[in-house]
Amino acid sequence: LAKTTQPISMDSYEGQEVNITCSHNNIATNDYITWYQQFPSQGPRFIIQGYKTKVTNEVASLFIPADRKSSTLSLPRVSLSDTAVYYCLVGAHSGAGSYQLTFGKGTKLSVIP
Amino acid sequence: NAGVTQTPKFRVLKTGQSMTLLCAQDMNHEYMYWYRQDPGMGLRLIHYSVGEGTTAKGEVPDGYNVSRLKKQNFLLGLESAAPSQTSVYFCASSYSNREHYGYTFGSGTRLTVV
Numbered sequence: 696l697a698k699t700t701q702p703i704s705m706d707s708y709e710g711q712e713v714n715i716t717c718s719h720n721n722i723a724t725n726d727y728i729t730w731y732q733q734f735p736s737q738g739p740r741f742i743i744q745g746y747k748t749k750v751t752n753e754v755a756s757l758f759i760p761a762d763r764k765s766s767t768l769s770l771p772r773v774s775l776s777d778t779a780v781y782y783c784l785v786g787a788h789s790g791a792g793s794y795q796l797t798f799g800k801g802t803k804l805s806v807i808p
Numbered sequence: 809n810a811g812v813t814q815t816p817k818f819r820v821l822k823t824g825q826s827m828t829l830l831c832a833q834d835m836n837h838e839y840m841y842w843y844r845q846d847p848g849m850g851l852r853l854i855h856y857s858v859g860e861g862t863t864a865k866g867e868v869p870d871g872y873n874v875s876r877l878k879k880q881n882f883l884l885g886l887e888s889a890a891p892s893q894t895s896v897y898f899c900a901s902s903y904s905n906r907e908h909y910g911y912t913f914g915s916g917t918r919l920t921v922v
Contacts, residue, residue, distance in 0.1 A: 729910070731911075736915075736916070737915055737916070738812075738898045738900070738913025738914050738915055738916055739851070739898075739900075739911070739913050740913070741910035741911065741912070744910060782850070782851075798843070798850045798851035798852070799850050800848065800849070800850040801850060
């Protein structure tokens with residue numbers, strides 16, 4: 696299973712752009728990189744997924760360099776409601792052929808007014 | 809469209825009691841998962857299912873059993889609850905195993921074993 700490393704916590708002021716970087720040195724050729732967001736007392740919510748280069752949706756952008764050993768989640772102009780834990784995950788296939796995701800401890804983002 | 813629904817939302821058990829957590833999804837997803845989340849530990853996979861009638865062990869399966877008799881339901885059972893099983897339990901489902909389409913999570917069940 697591919698292991699990910701991301702900062703434990705980050706602070707940001709409202710209106711700033713936030714970049715959270717995740718390293719995944721042993722990512723496999725077929726693995727996708729996925730980010731989830733989790734608010735207190737809620738289940739994680741899918742934010743964005745990518746394989747290489749750049750992906751953008753209405754919530755965030757995901758930047759993946761050519762070697763795919765890291766990725767950066769970019770949140771434009773954060774607000775207080777973006778305070779949450781953000782998980783970087785790299786998919787892996789189990790021996791049974793199932794596509795499991797391994798969640799690390801995530802990055803706790805605190806947005807300050 | 810309800811997505812993934814977990815029942816109950818809260819439960820307190822005495823040590824040695826048994827209970828079943830129910831997860832239901834209405835998205836026709838093939839894959840379903842049970843995770844537990846403890847403070848500072850992230851989410852850890854307990855058991856998962858790749859289709860109706862199938863189950864498999866995840867990272868922390870001891871003390872739990874699961875069943876997937878219907879495609880839309882995935883049950884997590886605790887036969888003899890222990891205080892170490894105090895946790896928040898999340899169910900999730902996904903569409904495909906060829907590519908990752910994103911997991912949909914339920915809102916969780918907070919279980920306390922005293």
